[in-house]
Amino acid sequence: MAAKRDLRKNNFFMNLAKNKTLLFMLMPAVIYYFIFSYIPMIGSVVAFKRYNYTDGLFGSPWTGFDNFKFLFANGKIFKVALNTIAYNIAFIIVNQILQIASAIFLSEINSKSFKKVSQSVMFFPYFISWVIVGGFMYNFFNYDFGSLNTLLKSIGFKPVDIYSNAGIWKYIIIAINAWKNVGYGTVVYLASITGIDKELYESAEIDGAGKFAKTFFITLPLMVPQIVILILLSIGNIFRGDFDMFYQVTGNNPLLYDSTDVIDTFVVRSLLQIQDIGMSSAAGLAQSIVCFVILIVANTLVRKYQENYALF
Numbered sequence: 263m264a265a266k267r268d269l270r271k272n273n274f275f276m277n278l279a280k281n282k283t284l285l286f287m288l289m290p291a292v293i294y295y296f297i298f299s300y301i302p303m304i305g306s307v308v309a310f311k312r313y314n315y316t317d318g319l320f321g322s323p324w325t326g327f328d329n330f331k332f333l334f335a336n337g338k339i340f341k342v343a344l345n346t347i348a349y350n351i352a353f354i355i356v357n358q359i360l361q362i363a364s365a366i367f368l369s370e371i372n373s374k375s376f377k378k379v380s381q382s383v384m385f386f387p388y389f390i391s392w393v394i395v396g397g398f399m400y401n402f403f404n405y406d407f408g409s410l411n412t413l414l415k416s417i418g419f420k421p422v423d424i425y426s427n428a429g430i431w432k433y434i435i436i437a438i439n440a441w442k443n444v445g446y447g448t449v450v451y452l453a454s455i456t457g458i459d460k461e462l463y464e465s466a467e468i469d470g471a472g473k474f475a476k477t478f479f480i481t482l483p484l485m486v487p488q489i490v491i492l493i494l495l496s497i498g499n500i501f502r503g504d505f506d507m508f509y510q511v512t513g514n515n516p517l518l519y520d521s522t523d524v525i526d527t528f529v530v531r532s533l534l535q536i537q538d539i540g541m542s543s544a545a546g547l548a549q550s551i552v553c554f555v556i557l558i559v560a561n562t563l564v565r566k567y568q569e570n571y572a573l574f
Contacts, residue, residue, distance in 0.1 A: 309543040329544035361447030384445030396510035498557040
């Protein structure tokens with residue numbers, strides 16, 4: 263037993279020595295996540311305390327789970343939690359379909375200049391701040407002077423009050439999220455397609471396969487590992503709402519809360535009124551735990567059916 267343990271230790275150090283260059287290249291990322299992700303986890307203790315600036319992080323009195331109670335105080339958390347999950351599921355489905363389709367279409371284009379321009383145009387919205395997007399949306403949908411209503415009035419139609427119609431914003435938010443994020447995913451999938459062995463396509467072409475046959479029987483099956491990984495990464499945030507998007511795009515409009523309110527916006531509004539740091543930390547910790555559990559369950563199911571596709 264001791265000999266086996268020594269052998270295992272020797273193999274560990276041999277692997278370290280063998281891969282020292284790769285490990286050295288990995289160190290900046292490890293240090294970054296350790297400093298900015300793992301050390302801040304100490305602050306999670308605030309979720310169980312009545313924090314005050316006098317006593318500080320460790321001196322503030324313990325409150326147990328009292329900070330979590332405010333989430334369930336008025337029952338609204340269940341509605342906003344459902345909104346959060348429903349939006350994230352819609353984002354995953356719509357964005358994945360558009361990203362995969364866009365990547366396949368671009369891969370079939372022979373013109374390199376057109377392909378580069380298309381990628382740049384699609385990727386550009388990813389870098390635009392949600393504050394700017396919110397400004398675009400307001401100037402487009404504003405009832406009095408928005409571009410949409412100005413056009414409608416010029417052709418004889420009545421203006422539409424979009425900011426009072428909660429139902430339509432479900433589709434607007436899904437569309438604007440796709441517009442902003444599809445370009446990023448397309449580049450990722452396009453890189454995956456580029457890595458597929460060209461001889462597979464040549465062999466299929468010799469056998470008489472057309473473009474659709476090659477797409478469905480070669481491209482899509484070989485993209486499955488990347489698709490599963492990106493979906494798993496998205497599932498890890500299924501209980502989180504993009505605060506910047508929901509807050510900036512809707513303008514924090516009370517008329518739209520029923521269809522656009524998510525956990526993050528609900529918590530921020532609540533805390534602006536009560537200004538309790540402990541409750542804010544409790545909400546964030548609860549979201550992290552739920553997201554972690556969902557990710558573990560999803561990854562376990564993937565590993566059960568196809569081990570090579572799992573994250574870990």
